[in-house]
Amino acid sequence: MTATLKDALGEVAAAVDRQFDLLLAVPQDPRADLYHAMRHAAIGGGKRLRPLLTFATADLFGVDRTVTARVATAIEAIHVYSLIHDDLPAMDDDDMRRGKPTVHKVYGESTAILAGDCLHALAFEWLAEPEAHPDPFVRVELIGCLAASSGPSGMAGGQMMDLEAEKTSFDLATVTRLQAMKTGALIACAVEAGAILGRVPPEGRRPLRGYARDIGLAFQIADDILDVEGDEALAGKALRKDEAAGKETFLTLLGLDRAREQTAMLVDQAIDHLRGYGPEADLLREIARYITERDR
């Protein structure tokens, strides 16, 4: 990791934590535990890859970083809500996340379900407010992008396919589609949000969309490799669960060598999509390289 990327990750993580801290102030009433549960999941954890992508893209177009911070936090709230629900006993049944016990382990299942639901609603509430952006057209475009990338055609639909993957043996095309939905869609939205804030018209977003698609897929293949080769203490969560569940992954379908080649190819391709941009896109290029190196 370069010093520039390390600094950017630190700055973005601090900005997102600050936003969550302000927006999730604990009320002195019977909802206190609900807010503690949201804060437990949202504050002080994760690499903040999605907010980093929104900042790096919005910075290309000189967007006010106060505006970017709120939008990036709303996108991260959707990611955090999905982690809370995915970790539930009825879903992936995980005890550890980001090196801490999962929300339902600390606060109980009912509070975990509601904490996820609340972060889900808050993401849209935060984007609908004028503080997110003075132009309602920009706000509604951000909301549309986030809702589409997190619903049944995006993240939640991918999670449903992932649950089915334990029962059926998917081929490479289906696993690719599953992952494009489950993790790719929200990563793509994080990049798209930067372009929306930068007032780039849809037809001008093509290179950025290509970049986002390629890093999203590279990220997932790297995740599958990490799941087999990684260290649980470093990852902060249980690994090797796909194998135990008998699921097809990029690794079972491609083998380790081809999976590594594929990741490297996708990173090159992602960077190539940015050829129209100068040094101002170097952070996006570094993120693409970093994605295959991370230990998350």
Add this chain to the structure above:
Amino acid sequence: MTATLKDALGEVAAAVDRQFDLLLAVPQDPRADLYHAMRHAAIGGGKRLRPLLTFATADLFGVDRTVTARVATAIEAIHVYSLIHDDLPAMDDDDMRRGKPTVHKVYGESTAILAGDCLHALAFEWLAEPEAHPDPFVRVELIGCLAASSGPSGMAGGQMMDLEAEKTSFDLATVTRLQAMKTGALIACAVEAGAILGRVPPEGRRPLRGYARDIGLAFQIADDILDVEGDEALAGKALRKDEAAGKETFLTLLGLDRAREQTAMLVDQAIDHLRGYGPEADLLREIARYITERDR
């Protein structure tokens, strides 16, 4: 129930079912069960009180009913998602809803969680699309209203307080606040959405907001009475659960006679808020009266 109200309920129920049927078309891929689960919960059940309120309010201002149908369906989608999650074993653990087995009973818990999450995201996706309303300012205002009324300051926050109610003994003020959040906020949003579609500026919405607040509370007190006096077969769900859980309700705090008086008083007050409107608001008046008579 008058013939006018009965016709309106029938028309609105048909319009909402038609919208859900179109918007939740089942894809031929591993997500099929997810869509079947959403359709099971969303189509062909419930009195559609919230959509009825949106239609009755929007009709006051001559809003195009095609536009109203989509907005009313988005609001109902939030209500349906909350029912799916509330019924989960970790929450209220209910087997029956609207006379049918609950979603997790038919499709399993993980699919039920995801079906709720998907309806939640879809509500905002449907409102963000230009089909919801040509003016982005109207769309973003609808989204803000719906997100605020369903998140931690509204429905989900009220549900959290309701879970706490099993552990603590709440007083009348706290139970009133709990119910204003848990059911009142979304009912208020259903009325407000009609006013937003009708381009009524916020200061002009005061009478409608007063009306909504009063019928929301009356609805909840009537629900508490129904929970004690009702017939499970007619209600289509398990009753007398509050008593079993030792929760304070309007009935335990006020007693049956005062609860009945309070409901009647709130209905009169709700209707009085509409004094500035002529016969065009008769449907809203009938809804107020009906709320205390329903068997739901």
